[in-house]
Amino acid sequence: MINIVWVVMIVSGVVLAVVQDSPEIVTQATFQAAQAAVKYALMLAGVMSFWLGIMKIAEEAGLVRGLARLLRPFTRLLFPSIPSQHPAMGSILMNLSANILGMGNAATPFGLKAMGQLQELNGNKEEASEAMCTFLAINTACLTLMPTMILGIRISAESSAPAEIVGPTIFATAVGMSMAIAVDGIFRKIYRRRL
Amino acid sequence: MIEIIQNLSRWAVPVFLLFVPLYAILRGVKVYECFVSGAGEGFAIAVRIIPYLVAMMVAVGIFRQTGMMDLLSGVCGSVLQQWGIPPEVIPLAIMRPFSGGGALGIAAELIDAFGPDSFIGRLASTMQGSTDTTFFVLTVYFGSVGVRRYRYSLAVGLLADLTTFFASVYIVNRVFM
Numbered sequence: 001m002i003n004i005v006w007v008v009m010i011v012s013g014v015v016l017a018v019v020q021d022s023p024e025i026v027t028q029a030t031f032q033a034a035q036a037a038v039k040y041a042l043m044l045a046g047v048m049s050f051w052l053g054i055m056k057i058a059e060e061a062g063l064v065r066g067l068a069r070l071l072r073p074f075t076r077l078l079f080p081s082i083p084s085q086h087p088a089m090g091s092i093l094m095n096l097s098a099n100i101l102g103m104g105n106a107a108t109p110f111g112l113k114a115m116g117q118l119q120e121l122n123g124n125k126e127e128a129s130e131a132m133c134t135f136l137a138i139n140t141a142c143l144t145l146m147p148t149m150i151l152g153i154r155i156s157a158e159s160s161a162p163a164e165i166v167g168p169t170i171f172a173t174a175v176g177m178s179m180a181i182a183v184d185g186i187f188r189k190i191y192r193r194r195l
Numbered sequence: 196m197i198e199i200i201q202n203l204s205r206w207a208v209p210v211f212l213l214f215v216p217l218y219a220i221l222r223g224v225k226v227y228e229c230f231v232s233g234a235g236e237g238f239a240i241a242v243r244i245i246p247y248l249v250a251m252m253v254a255v256g257i258f259r260q261t262g263m264m265d266l267l268s269g270v271c272g273s274v275l276q277q278w279g280i281p282p283e284v285i286p287l288a289i290m291r292p293f294s295g296g297g298a299l300g301i302a303a304e305l306i307d308a309f310g311p312d313s314f315i316g317r318l319a320s321t322m323q324g325s326t327d328t329t330f331f332v333l334t335v336y337f338g339s340v341g342v343r344r345y346r347y348s349l350a351v352g353l354l355a356d357l358t359t360f361f362a363s364v365y366i367v368n369r370v371f372m
Contacts, residue, residue, distance in 0.1 A: 033249075053230035053233040057229045126341070172322075187347040
């Protein structure tokens with residue numbers, strides 16, 4: 001699916017540029033985006049280093065394991081394929097906590113750590129495992145308690161009640177997350193049957 | 196209630212940074228050495244993501260800047276308008292899974308143009324705050340471990356985005372109309 005989406009994005013864009021007789025847009029967009037990608041990766045390198053360092057401390061102190069044990073009944077349902085003592089569980093929970101609490105750039109480092117640990121359990125290193133798919137389903141549609149960025153914009157636009165959208169956001173994300181978990185479960189079954 | 200959540204969010208990072216190293220050192224963990232050894236992995240992971248990120252961001256860049264995305268918004272907008280969804284927010288809904296920065300720009304423009312307390316302003320705020328950038332998350336997360344076949348992940352992510360969009364429209368109608 002990703003192959004088709006990728007080709008469609010590029011081909012349709014280029015065709016439109018050709019029709020409009022403005023090929024330079026394509027050239028420009030390409031260079032800009034390629035540069036932005038590397039810039040983002042370097043920014044991430046700093047943030048990653050910092051949060052992975054903190055995470056290591058939390059691990060050594062037994063905090064991550066404690067969190068994993070506490071939420072075990074809930075996570076066993078979502079990730080039946082992860083062994084109960086595996087460290088991936090702790091990283092997944094750290095990532096989801098950071099997401100839900102709106103801890104901004106802490107979520108990605110924790111999440112990538114979790115992906116690394118899930119990859120150790122993965123039989124086919126080039127293909128996503130079931131646990132990875134579930135993890136990313138929850139991650140892309142995660143419950144949000146505080147949309148910090150948009151609140152900032154509302155405040156600077158002089159809203160009379162900037163926080164009035166918090167309730168609706170919690171509702172919408174809760175619905176989205178439930179849907180993601182449900183659809184992931186259905187797709188997993190369909191996919192298994194096909195193999 | 197909202198104030199409590201807001202403060203929780205504001206203080207989460209500092210409190211976390213206060214608690215973790217303090218607790219660890221009291222339990223006899225060599226915190227500094229531990230931090231450095233953990234941080235060492237950061238750079239390699241970031242570099243590993245680059246090819247995936249370039250592939251995705253270039254495709255999204257072309258799709259967006261040639262106007263193809265606007266064209267798609269126009270088509271979707273004329274369909275969804277019949278269901279009472281304002282066409283002004285469609286570009287935001289289309290942009291949301293592709294580019295977080297792009298979507299934030301559109302949301303800010305809508306809030307600015309219609310006012311933060313207008314129906315469209317509130318809807319745009321809810322939509323922007325409600326979901327993550329699906330393409331970007333998949334690219335970065337799978338890229339960091341070298342997974343190339345995403346199986347059904349993209350379909351699940353996009354279906355969830357669609358659901359969140361309709362949930363936003365429903366709840367904003369319900370609460371503010």
